[in-house]
Amino acid sequence: MKIKTPEINGFINDYVKDLRSGNASIFVGAGMSRGAGYVDWKGLLSDIAKSLNLDINKEYDLLSIAQYHVNANGRARINKKILEEFTEENEETENHRIIARLPFRTIWTTNYDNLIEDTCNKYNKIVDDKYAVKQLFQNKPKSDLILYKMHGDIDFPGDAIITKEDYEGYFSTHEAFITTLSGELISKTFLFIGFSFTDPNIDHVLSRLNFKYKKKDREHYCLLKKYSIHDFSGDQVELDYNLRKQQLFISELKRFGITTILIEDYTDITEILAEIEKRYNSHSVFISGSAVDYGEFTLLEAQSFIHLLSKEIIKKNLNVINGFGLGVGSAVINGALDAVYSENKKYSENQLVLKPFPQFPSGGKDLKQLWEEYRHNMISRAGIIVILFGNKENEDKIINATGVKIEFQIAIEKGLIPIPIFYTGYMAQEIFEEIANDYSKYNLTEELFNDISNLKLDKEDLNKSIREIISIIQKIAK
Structure with a gap:
């Protein structure tokens, strides 16, 4: 991929400028952890779906899958599944290493694992983990950055946000997280990577901001892989349909002040992050x-x-x-x-x-x-x-x-x-x-x-x- 196209070059320059002034943050989604060998949502809930006699590949409402299981069997098995999938110490990716080296004061994630904080520790950075509301009201002394884990932490699987009920009550149970993120989205430029904007929690925050602040003074960015024929096993009709849907999705993100940078392959994320680091360090x-x-x-x-x-x-x-x-x-x-x-x-x-x-x-x-x-x-x-x-x-x-x-x-x-x-x-x-x-x-x-x-x-x-x-x-x- 040519990362020095006018569009990508302009994005990197603007983002690095905000990074130097301390006005940039990053939101890390499940795609980053998947690159390190952890499961994504479908992988996490695959066995749960089977226990309900459902095919995870045919389901799009994954929150409901988790909720159906809890309704029938309680939460214990889901908690155990989270522990099984995320307690293994997988090696971080180069993307994690670059992010750890960059001078972010805040990092946001919906991931349960400890890859971000462990990688930062390798670079002698003190991380102030915040995965519970009560932690927002106290700060770790001499910390280098704050890591906001919006959906919880692997060490407390019972508190992880995963079911439909968890999401429905998030505004009430985790209002302080939403307020903090809302403030950061107003004052900082965000880069979203490895993240699904179908997350109902983030969608709600962005919708609130869009309603309250019609004038978009702050531009955000996301890196999104463009669909290719390989994603649909050579089915051109399916590709054309999903490309149209993707363009509509990109237009929707623009409504929230988020500019989409289309990439050809997931490895392009590493190339872009490396260029951000290079220009920052210059x-x-x-x-x-x-x-x-x-x-x-x-x-x-x-x-x-x-x-x-x-x-x-x-x-x-x-x-x-x-x-x-x-x-x-x-x-x-x-x-x-x-x-x-x-x-x-x-x-x-x-x-x-x-x-x-x-x-x-x-x-x-x-x-x-x-x-x-x-x-x-x-x-x-x-x-x-x-x-x-x-x-x-x-x-x-x-x-x-x-x-x-x-x-x-x-x-x-x-x-x-x-x-x-x-x-x-x-x-x-x-x-x-x-x-x-x-x-x-x-x-x-x-x-x-x-x-x-x-x-x-x-x-x-x-x-x-x-x-x-x-x-x-x-x-x-x-």
């Missing part, structure tokens, strides 16, 4: 480097150069990420904070992300393991890597820093755009020479490589040299 610059010697620079010149570079990155409304490398980190911090404090109403301390390396083994891991994890964590948050100097002392000799090379390799693996400032020498120069052999292998276009090759150091006017680097960064940042 505004974050990881500065890699270390130095005990500054080559052609004096100590003062080198510190001034690094200071100015970090300061100008912040002033372009971009973010600086740094691991506090020896001989480089202090100047990076000082430059960033200089920009922030000189205009604290325009720039924010949040634009500076520091990840100092641990100095002692912990958690059963040695320093090598910890440093590897820290590097991956830092670099995954950036879209650009700027490489400066890169040397260290070894037995009274100055050698190129292998740590900087490792950071470069991780960055390339993660799709970052490298900008080695070759005139700072050492590992930065070595990396530039490696890239020069075949720049296309290193996420660079010919234009960007030529711009990097033409960088010049002007010691009489360091600002001029910095402006050249900033110009390249701005070409990359979208």
Whole structure:
């Protein structure tokens, strides 16, 4: 699928803009969990339908199937079925990993499983789970995001929303959830993925909003797979019928202020999410480097150069990420904070992300393991890597820093755009020479490589040299 069509490109740009301003959220439906090996609604209720002598494939009102069973047999078997299907610890998908890395402050889901929170925990994020009304009135301290599980949690199957009666009473029993979601739909841009809009609960919320707020000031998006001939075993008549029905459905979503992005295959969701992450990260610059010697620079010149570079990155409304490398980190911090404090109403301390390396083994891991994890964590948050100097002392000799090379390799693996400032020498120069052999292998276009090759150091006017680097960064940042 070509994700850079005008429609998809415009959606991604608008959504990333809201994500950067903290005004974006995401609603995750059963399709996401199904991709990880869990059952969907039909799979969950298949055996229940058989016990009623019904064929699940012929039924569309699945709420009634669950309700018929409860009417006849009570709820115990459904509770057991939920536990059986969702307690197994399936591995998360790449979609879950991307969502966990993105800076959402809130995530909504109708899924019972723990895939979202478990994946966020792997990225050291503290999740405030809210699956019961009483939890809405208290917040977990120091949490990174709130996960609203509208239909309950696997650990409390008896409280899961699954029967017709559950849905009919939802407005009364879970009014606080509806109120909270209504507020978020007004104030944030939502992306719906893996979600069925036939859910009567969501349909009710959207209908209320549509009635109360006729003017649509907030646009939402959903990713929806377009029907293909393969979905109907080659039956063209059936395909044509369902395509007409799908278009009517898309028009209905538009009434609620939801724009549908049609995709050709479910794997396109991963591609779109990856592009969202890439564009979001393009505004974050990881500065890699270390130095005990500054080559052609004096100590003062080198510190001034690094200071100015970090300061100008912040002033372009971009973010600086740094691991506090020896001989480089202090100047990076000082430059960033200089920009922030000189205009604290325009720039924010949040634009500076520091990840100092641990100095002692912990958690059963040695320093090598910890440093590897820290590097991956830092670099995954950036879209650009700027490489400066890169040397260290070894037995009274100055050698190129292998740590900087490792950071470069991780960055390339993660799709970052490298900008080695070759005139700072050492590992930065070595990396530039490696890239020069075949720049296309290193996420660079010919234009960007030529711009990097033409960088010049002007010691009489360091600002001029910095402006050249900033110009390249701005070409990359979208």
